[in-house]
Amino acid sequence: MSARDLGHAATVTREEQHGEFETRYMRINVGPQHPSTHGVLRLVVDLDGEEIVGIKPQIGYLHTGFEKTMENRTYQQGVTYANRMDYLHGFAHDLAYVLSVEKLMDARVPERAQRIRVALNELNRIASHLVFIGTGLLDMGALTPFFYTMREREMLLDIFELVCGVRMNFGYFRVGGLYRDVPDEFFPAVDQFLEMFPKMIVQYERLFAKNDIFVNRLKNVGVLSRETALDWGLTGPSLRASGVPLDFRKAAPYGGYEDYDFDVPTYDAGDALSRMLIRVDEMRESMKIVRQAVDRMEPGPIRDPDRRISLPPRSELEDSMEAVIFHFKLVTEGFHPPRGEVYVATESARGELGYYIVSDGGSMPYRVKVRVPSLINLQSLEPACLGGLFADMIVNIASLDPIMGDVDK
Amino acid sequence: MSDAGSHTASDIELAAATQATVDKLVPLGGVVKTFKDMVSVTVPKEHIVEAVSVAKESGFAMISDVFGIDYLTYPGHQGKRFTVAYNMRNPDGNGRIFIRVDVDEGESLPTITGLFKAANFMEREVYDMFGVVFEGHPDLRKLLTPEDFDGHPHRKDFPLGETPTLFNEGRFLDPAAFRAGLVGADPGLTGWKGGAAKGARSEQDFGQGAGMHGKESGKP
Numbered sequence: 001m002s003a004r005d006l007g008h009a010a011t012v013t014r015e016e017q018h019g020e021f022e023t024r025y026m027r028i029n030v031g032p033q034h035p036s037t038h039g040v041l042r043l044v045v046d047l048d049g050e051e052i053v054g055i056k057p058q059i060g061y062l063h064t065g066f067e068k069t070m071e072n073r074t075y076q077q078g079v080t081y082a083n084r085m086d087y088l089h090g091f092a093h094d095l096a097y098v099l100s101v102e103k104l105m106d107a108r109v110p111e112r113a114q115r116i117r118v119a120l121n122e123l124n125r126i127a128s129h130l131v132f133i134g135t136g137l138l139d140m141g142a143l144t145p146f147f148y149t150m151r152e153r154e155m156l157l158d159i160f161e162l163v164c165g166v167r168m169n170f171g172y173f174r175v176g177g178l179y180r181d182v183p184d185e186f187f188p189a190v191d192q193f194l195e196m197f198p199k200m201i202v203q204y205e206r207l208f209a210k211n212d213i214f215v216n217r218l219k220n221v222g223v224l225s226r227e228t229a230l231d232w233g234l235t236g237p238s239l240r241a242s243g244v245p246l247d248f249r250k251a252a253p254y255g256g257y258e259d260y261d262f263d264v265p266t267y268d269a270g271d272a273l274s275r276m277l278i279r280v281d282e283m284r285e286s287m288k289i290v291r292q293a294v295d296r297m298e299p300g301p302i303r304d305p306d307r308r309i310s311l312p313p314r315s316e317l318e319d320s321m322e323a324v325i326f327h328f329k330l331v332t333e334g335f336h337p338p339r340g341e342v343y344v345a346t347e348s349a350r351g352e353l354g355y356y357i358v359s360d361g362g363s364m365p366y367r368v369k370v371r372v373p374s375l376i377n378l379q380s381l382e383p384a385c386l387g388g389l390f391a392d393m394i395v396n397i398a399s400l401d402p403i404m405g406d407v408d409k
Numbered sequence: 410m411s412d413a414g415s416h417t418a419s420d421i422e423l424a425a426a427t428q429a430t431v432d433k434l435v436p437l438g439g440v441v442k443t444f445k446d447m448v449s450v451t452v453p454k455e456h457i458v459e460a461v462s463v464a465k466e467s468g469f470a471m472i473s474d475v476f477g478i479d480y481l482t483y484p485g486h487q488g489k490r491f492t493v494a495y496n497m498r499n500p501d502g503n504g505r506i507f508i509r510v511d512v513d514e515g516e517s518l519p520t521i522t523g524l525f526k527a528a529n530f531m532e533r534e535v536y537d538m539f540g541v542v543f544e545g546h547p548d549l550r551k552l553l554t555p556e557d558f559d560g561h562p563h564r565k566d567f568p569l570g571e572t573p574t575l576f577n578e579g580r581f582l583d584p585a586a587f588r589a590g591l592v593g594a595d596p597g598l599t600g601w602k603g604g605a606a607k608g609a610r611s612e613q614d615f616g617q618g619a620g621m622h623g624k625e626s627g628k629p
Contacts, residue, residue: 063554371496379527
């Protein structure tokens with residue numbers, strides 16, 4: 001099949017030009033280099049005047065074969081790749097990946113490690129939603145909120161840097177625990193953030209959520225009914241904005257989320273406004289979880305003591321031959337999970353995120369399949385946009401929150 | 410699931426809804442395997458649409474994912490080469506079932522886009538990565554790889570690095586030549602002849618009078 005048969009051509013075909021004289025639809029190409037497509041999303045849009053009659057996302061510009069790469073690295077090395085897919089909510093990918101491997105290995109993660117993971121994951125969710133709000137409003141021409149949200153996100157990135165040395169591509173979680181314990185400065189930094197941030201949310205709400213121009217711009221734009229959203233496989237905050245209270249942190253708790261008390265906000269309208277506002281509500285819920293996780297954190301180990309998975313402590317290497325052997329084996333070839341296939345669904349800032357890992361008993365996964373939320377959610381762009389105005393397409397892309405690294409894998 | 414029988418003791422208690430679905434799938438030729446808390450039912454190829462439809466009607470009304478696995482180099486694997494798995498769950502999010510179907514190279518599968526619109530991208534990804542054709546799919550194109558790229562990268566016999574990457578129409582990218590081009594040993598694809606940054610010259614250029622009077626004038 002040639003590219004033309006496949007609909008890649010962004011112009012009308014020869015038959016359409018000569019066979020049928022009337023030109024009904026205009027086919028235009030948006031992206032891949034377009035500031036409001038959040039990366040390299042290309043859309044082929046058919047227009048009837050201002051109305052969208054057809055929209056096809058063309059993706060894959062960032063495809064780097066993460067899954068195939070992970071199949072040729074040890075299980076522990078896979079963490080490094082996982083968080084590079086969704087660079088705004090990297091801890092979610094780290095967590096989903098290590099949870100799958102831990103399920104395969106029957107690892108027992110210490111309580112302190114679980115609490116640190118949950119706290120960081122939720123702080124990262126707040127950071128991701130802040131980018132969503134900032135850039136989403138930027139797409140609509142509101143420049144100010146971007147600077148506000150970036151200011152708060154900077155505080156969060158400083159906390160992440162404090163904990164794991166980097167601001168975005170963390171690689172901090174390990175199978176069976178964490179790379180290291182959090183420093184003492186972590187707790188005052190989180191306290192400071194949690195104290196300051198509620199005031200900031202009020203400020204955001206004053207800026208846009210209660211702003212008539214903003215509300216009228218987004219109301220009834222890109223409506224996805226409950227049935228449509230389920231049929232198109234939408235997950236995450238966008239689905240909850242359509243009235244389905246599906247949140248894997250509540251529905252199928254993982255990694256210690258069953259311990260925390262929080263609500264799952266939902267909206268019924270299913271329009272772009274609900275998809276925007278639900279993120280603000282979610283940030284409040286995430287703050288609750290962080291508060292509880294930090295308050296309940298007790299001193300303790302941060303790694304599974306199982307020598308099959310975790311490196312022995314540095315102190316043992318000097319006087320235990322066995323520790324040296326385990327260290328050598330883990331560093332050179334990694335651990336060998338038993339044969340089997342596992343999947344753990346988690347809730348990232350965008351929706352259902354899960355790693356399906358097939359183990360053949362070797363030290364590298366036989367197959368890694370990432371169920372990325374952005375890729376599946378991107379399909380909902382079609383029902384959201386069809387019949388709407390071209391100018392609303394940008395709003396719809398922003399409100400569905402695709403991350404192109406997450407889409408293209 | 411392939412030959413992973415050693416660990417698939419089905420002694421765990423299935424949830425009532427899952428058990429009811431499994432009971433409906435077994436008459437279709439379904440073979441049930443459980444591993445940890447995961448339930449998978451392998452059904453024959455001709456019943457796959459029916460099986461997915463049964464699962465959908467009995468509560469697993471959302472499809473999370475459709476993905477392929479290539480068992481070519483899986484130790485001890487017998488049977489067909491590929492498995493396509495349908496990851497289905499209920500809208501409450503607490504129940505999940507994997508419906509699997511084995512296909513060989515060159516075999517095609519019927520599409521389930523009639524049941525779930527969400528399966529569109531998922532099946533396109535399987536087609537792109539494994540070359541499994543879904544009959545009746547409304548728009549079966551490659552999803553992630555470039556349109557002029559030959560091959561299905563997630564097949565286990567797809568070469569990894571140090572081998573030319575083939576594009577159709579005769580273009581290909583040879584990594585060895587490309588790398589040689591980067592160090593200047595070979596013009597390679599970049600056509601770069603080597604040397605330092607822009608403006609620098611070789612030692613010969615700095616000989617006496619070079620460039621002023623030709624080669625002869627450099628002699629004493």
